[in-house]
Amino acid sequence: MRKGLFAICSVLLVLVVSIAALGPGCTPTTGTIEVKATLDGSPWTGAVSYTLTGPGAAAPTVINGSSVPGSHSADAGNWTCAYVSGGPGAFVGITTSPTQSVTAGGTIGFTLNFVTPTEVDAYVTFDSWSINGTPVPGGATYWVGPGTIIDATYKEGVTGNNTGQPVTVHETSWLTVHNTGTDGMGEGPVITLHVVNGLGAVKTDPPSDVSNQQATVEGVPKPICAKVDLPACTEVHLDAEADLEQEVGTAYTKTINWMRVPAGVVILVDDGAVVFDVESIGAWETFTLVSYACVEVGEGFEDTDPSNDCCVASSMITIGFVPPGP
Numbered sequence: 416m417r418k419g420l421f422a423i424c425s426v427l428l429v430l431v432v433s434i435a436a437l438g439p440g441c442t443p444t445t446g447t448i449e450v451k452a453t454l455d456g457s458p459w460t461g462a463v464s465y466t467l468t469g470p471g472a473a474a475p476t477v478i479n480g481s482s483v484p485g486s487h488s489a490d491a492g493n494w495t496c497a498y499v500s501g502g503p504g505a506f507v508g509i510t511t512s513p514t515q516s517v518t519a520g521g522t523i524g525f526t527l528n529f530v531t532p533t534e535v536d537a538y539v540t541f542d543s544w545s546i547n548g549t550p551v552p553g554g555a556t557y558w559v560g561p562g563t564i565i566d567a568t569y570k571e572g573v574t575g576n577n578t579g580q581p582v583t584v585h586e587t588s589w590l591t592v593h594n595t596g597t598d599g600m601g602e603g604p605v606i607t608l609h610v611v612n613g614l615g616a617v618k619t620d621p622p623s624d625v626s627n628q629q630a631t632v633e634g635v636p637k638p639i640c641a642k643v644d645l646p647a648c649t650e651v652h653l654d655a656e657a658d659l660e661q662e663v664g665t666a667y668t669k670t671i672n673w674m675r676v677p678a679g680v681v682i683l684v685d686d687g688a689v690v691f692d693v694e695s696i697g698a699w700e701t702f703t704l705v706s707y708a709c710v711e712v713g714e715g716f717e718d719t720d721p722s723n724d725c726c727v728a729s730s731m732i733t734i735g736f737v738p739p740g741p
Contacts, residue, residue, distance in 0.1 A: 442519075443519045443520035444490070444491065444519050445488050445489060445490055445491065445517075445519065446488075446489055446490075446491060446517035446518055446519060446520060446521045446522060446523065447486060447487070447488060447489065447517075447521070447522040447523075448467055448478075448486070448487045448488075448489045448494060448496075448517065448522075448523055448524070448525065449484065449485070449486050449487075449522060449523070449524045449525075450465060450467075450480055450483055450484065450485045450486075450487070450496065450524070450525050450526075450527070451483055451484045451524065451525070451526045451527070452483040452484075452502065452503075452526065452527040452528070452529065453526060453527075453528050453529065454503045454504055454529045454530070454531065455504075455529075455530055455531055459483070459502075459503050459529065460482075460483060460484065461482065461483065461502075461503060462481060462482050462501050463480075463481075463482065463483055463498075463500075463501040463502040463503075463527060464479070464480065464481055464498075464499035464500045464501050465479075465480045465496060465497060465498055465499055465525075465527060466478065466479055466480070466496070466497045466499060467479075467480065467487060467489065467494055467495070467496055467525075468494065468495045468497070469489055469490060469492055469493065469494035469495070469517070470490055470491075470492035470493065470494075471490075476489075476490065483527065489517050490517070491517050491518055491519045492516065492517060493514055493515070493516050493517075494514070494515060494516075494517055494523070495513055495514040496509055496513055496514075496525035496527075497509075497513065498527055502527065502529045503529050503531075504529040504530055504531045504532055505529060505530050505531075505532045505714050505715045505716070505717075506527065506528070506529055506714065507528050507529065507530050507714055507715060508528050509525055509526065509527055509528065510525075510526045510528060511524075511526070513525070530715050532715060532716055532717035533575065533577055533580065533582075533715060533716050533717065534575060534576075534716075534717050534719050535573050535574065535575035535577070535582065535663055535712055535716050535717070535718060535719065536573065536574045536575060536718060536719050536720045536723070537571075537572075537573045537584060537710045537711070537712050537718050537723075537724055538571060538572060538573075538574070538710070538720075538723040538724070539569055539570070539571040539586070539708050539709065539710045539723070539724070539725070539726050540569065540570045540571070540726045541567070541569055541706060541707060541708065541726045541727070541728075541729040542567075542568040542569055542570050542668065543567070543568050544565070544566075544567055544704075544729070544730075544732050545565075545566045545567065545568060545670070546559065546563060546564070546565055546566075547563060547564055548564070548566070550568075551732070552730075553729060553730025553731060553732055554730050554731065554732070555732060555733070556701070556732075556733040556734075556735060557732065557733070557734055557735070558735040558736075558737045559676055559734060559735070559736065559737065560676070560736075560737050560738075560739060561676055561677050561739055562675065562676065562677075563675065563676050564672050564674070564675045564687070564689060565672075565673055565674050565675075565676075565704065565732075565734060566670055566671055566672045566673055567588075567590075567670070567671055567673060567706050567729065568668055568669065568670045568671075569588070569668070569669045569670075569671075569708050569726065570666065570667070570668060570669075571584075571586070571666075571667050571668075571669055571708075571710055572661065572664075572665055572666045572667050573661055573662075573663050573664075573665075573712060573716075574663065574664060575663045575664070577663050577664075578662075578663055578664035579662050579663060579664060580662065580663045581660055581661070581662055581663075582660075582661055582662070582663055582712055582713065582715075582716055583658055583659070583660055583661075583712070583713030583714075584658070584659050584660075584661050584710050584711065584712055584713065585656070585657075585658050585710070585711045585712075585713060586656065586657055586658075586659055586669070586708065586709070586710050586711075587654060587655075587656045587708065587709050588654065588655045588656075588671055588706065588707075588708040588709075589652055589653070589654050589706060589707055589708065590652070590653040590654070590655075590673050590674075590704060590705070590706050591650055591651075591652055591653075591703075591704070591705040591706070592645055592650070592651050592652075592653060592702055592703070592704060593648075593649070593650045593651075593702060593703045594606050594645040594646060594647045594648065594649060594651075594700070594702045595647070595648070595701045595702055595703055595733070596647045596648065596700065596701065597697065597699055597700055597701075603647045603697055603700050604647070604697050604700070605644050605645060605646050605647070605695075606644075606645040606693065606695065606696045606697075606700060606702060607642055607643070607644055607645070607693075607694045607695040607696075608642070608643040608644075608645065608653075608674070608691045608692065608693055608694060609640065609641075609642060609643075609691065609692040609693075609694040610630050610632075610637045610638065610639055610640060610641040610642075610643065610690075610691060611630075611639065611688065611689050611690060611691060611692050612628060612629070612630040612639050612690055613672075613688025613689055613690070614628070614688060615672075615687075615688040616628070616655070616671060616672045616688045616689050616690045617655060617657050617659075617669070617670075617671050617672075617690075618669070618670055619659065619661075619667040619668065619669045619670070620667065620668045620670070621665065621667065623659045623660055623661045623667060624659065624660040625657050625658070625659055626657070626658045626659075626660075627656070627657060627658045628655070628656070628657040629655070629656045629657070630653070630654070630655055630690050630691065631653070631654040631655075631656060632651065632652070632653055632654070633651070633652050634652070634654065642694070643691070645702065653673075653690070653691060655671055655673075655690050658713070671690065672687075672688060672689040672690065673689065673690055673691065673704070673706075674689055674690065674691040674692065674693055675687075675689045675691075675692050675693065676693045676696065676734075676736055677692070677693055677694065677695070677696065693736075696736045697736070698736065698737075698738040699735065699736065699737070699738075700735070700736055701733055701734065701735040701736075702733070702734055703731050703732065703733050703734075704731065704732050704733075704734065705728050705729055705730075705731050706728070706729045707725065707726050707727065707728045707729060708725070708726055709724055709725040709726075710724055710725075711724065
């Protein structure tokens with residue numbers, strides 16, 4: 416009798432253990448996210464802000480981290496890590512990938528990578544105005560006909576001990592346009608510009624790769640074909656922003672083909688491309704131009720002398736439109 420009772424109890428115990436093992440309380444539903452950091456390829460520990468964004472029932476779940484290494488419990492699904500601020504140097508990226516998938520019971524890792532910034536000095540100065548590629552003195556009035564390109568050149572570069580090292584330079588160049596009216600008398604119709612932002616409108620000698628070129632008006636990005644009105648007696652600030660890949664120790668001459676008076680044909684790509692076309696202008700109307708520029712080195716570099724990152728405003732030139740003859 417005791418043997419039979421023992422056998423029954425043993426079977427019941429096995430069933431209870433089996434049911435417990437299959438029960439939902441023992442099946443993991445979350446995984447683990449580990450966040451680390453490196454400085455120049457070596458492990459780094461300290462304060463750095465980052466976010467982890469993952470799945471949620473009604474909205475994405477966001478986990479805020481403030482130091483590394485850090486470990487976080489996370490629901491199964493795709494999670495994205497994003498750097499916010501802090502860290503030991505210049506942030507250069509996340510490995511192995513900024514977005515990874517968490518599985519129940521599994522572990523994934525994000526590594527925030529930093530480098531010690533290379534010390535350099537970026538500089539820019541205004542050089543000269545040009546009309547159809549020929550330099551002209553400032554402080555003068557130039558009467559031009561259809562198809563004329565007004566451009567400006569700037570001297571710029573990045574100096575430092577790492578000669579030849581590539582560096583991304585973000586550059587913003589401004590053009591202040593003042594519609595002075597008919598023959599400079601302060602009265603006249605609105606001058607209308609057309610945003611072209613043509614590839615080749617911003618270029619350097621020696622050549623450097625130009626990317627993220629953007630035309631803006633009063634600091635607001637404008638799409639290609641947007642119209643820009645220049646009322647009489649009103650200053651309007653036009654901008655051209657771009658990222659240029661340059662080399663430390665090389666001196667560059669940058670040319671911006673700022674605008675072309677009515678030509679009838681929009682040139683988007685080549686040396687005749689411009690940032691803005693003058694779409695409509697009355698006979699004998701005039702406008703003035705003043706330009707300056709600023710440069711900023713990209714990630715991984717530290718500018719040791721910000722005082723020469725922006726140049727002083729150029730001399731003013733006046734452009735007057737001469738209509739074509741009969």
